[in-house]
Amino acid sequence: MNLANPAETANRVQEKPRDPGKAAKYTLIGLGVAFILIMLVLPLITVCVYALKQGWDVFSQAITDPYAIKALRLTLLATVVAVVCNTFFGLFASWAISKFHFRGKQFLTTLIDIPFAISPIIAGLVFILVFGRIGWAYDFLQTYDIKVVFAVPGIILATIFVTFPFVARELIPLMQAQGNDEEEAAALMGAKWWTIYRKVTLPHIKWGLLYGVILCTARALGEFGAVSVVSGHLRGKTNTLPLHIEILFNEFQLTAAFAVSSILVVTAIIILILRNIVEFKGRKEEGEHVR
């Protein structure tokens, strides 16, 4: 029989430890904290400690080095362009996918994820193969004297490629959940698409959009793999901050490498804080309006 003897069941209940939750709770918390300390906090502290090891002068010299500043500028340029492009792409893609029915929609949704799925180095190689000396677009680019590979456009393209799913991925589920009713109601009253988008769609997705933009920024700032392939490591020309750090490190200028790293670490922390604020506000508002 499947039914257990009631007396037996009662005994089993009594055999259980008095408070099974507590031990498990503290073990899990302990493991989590230890893991984060060893894997995340310790390295970050090391970066900062190393950066300041030889004193403030060496630190400030490293980060005011003309090459470091040029690298920072290039990184910021690539990030801003990538974020703007991907925000537009994300808005259009999510709009198309969530509000219209068309053939190959599922395929398009899957394609958006490609940059998440493949290694950035492959993305870089793809650009070399397309735009580089051996690439099929090389002759065309050469005629018009456009440089892509080993130049700034290549770095921007690689950054865009690596970060383009972020905004779209954030918005698609949000807009699908919203449905088309409100837009339909607005259209029926004669509102034009821009009015509908601004007054009905945008208020619904604004926190998600901001969240996507922040994630996209974080990823773009730190991009190394794809950019490394297309950059050619020309100091002061095609070096981004992460690439600059790599060069310093390879030249055994450890303090300088860590000093420059600390810039990225600080921006990362700021972004994390922003991210949390946005997530919190977005959740709060969502909880209020979606009921």
Place this chain on the structure above:
Amino acid sequence: MYVELKDVNKKFKGFRALDDVSFSIDKGKLVGLLGPSGSGKTTILRTLAGLVHPDSGDIFIDGKRVNDVPASKRGIGFVFQNYALFRYMTVFDNVAFGLTVEKKDKKFIKQRVNELIGLVGLEGLQDRYPHQLSGGQRQRVAFARALAPNPHLLLLDEPFAAIDAKIRKELRLWLRETINSLGITSIFVTHDQDEAVEVADEIVIVNGGRIEQKGNPADIYKSPATPFAARFIGESLVLDRHETLHGFETYSGYDRAVIRPELIQIAKHGKQPILHASEDGIVEDVFFRGSLIEVHVNVKGMRLIGHRSPEEDPLLPGEKVSVLIYRLYLYNEDKVHLAENVRLKDENTVFI
């Protein structure tokens, strides 16, 4: 004929949503499109609104063919099933939306919106957001929003579906009164026949993308035109051996019959005045329904449902009873026939 559909057809991926739909509505009428889910009633409404484009057929509103008129230019107010209120706008902004889009004067908008908020009885709630309102209040906002641009035709998609049963009845009456006082031609969709009967001046029964019957509620109740209408309206039960029942032996050519509780009288055994026209039955179940008592009786292997007043002597399961059937709706594939109990007729002639 204020609104008219002529041979309207619509297919969705091979599924025939509308099958030669034709009907017309007079100005100022409140019409209910009634049918089971998936029958095409919402598609009819959306076609009228211009949200769905028919494959063939013509749509006329106020004498004008509107097939090629875009939705926003048809002068239609639409109340969506879940109201589709703009959730990031206040009640005021929701109602004002249509007027703002038309770029009306600010002063005029304010006056008109306040007038409508007064009409739907939501004074003082102008600054609330939709999530701060109850279901009934949301419906009123949706109603006011649809009316704001002064439409000639109001379309309501399942206007009561998202509301608690308790408030629903109250809202039905309110909606009927408000629409009648405004005199605006209105069409609403529902799957609930009580709702259709109570609210509508006229009912259009829709099934399988076709119009089954159009008429006022009482006529549809009394003389269903199609087998579907007979089965769908009222608390209908389908019988398959009606020819074995006393008084209905002579009707032939129909496979099935529809019977409703109001067509049956159940009395204690032998207490039935017109005994030769009635049947013996055994009570199977008795349910107390508040204002009436529902009795399930087994007559010749068929289960019939009848009502009795709580004032009458109570019946118990297993008890023998006399069942008098006044009428049946006989039907086959395409015909319905209202069959009177023949033995009852004979009796009447004897009395007179």
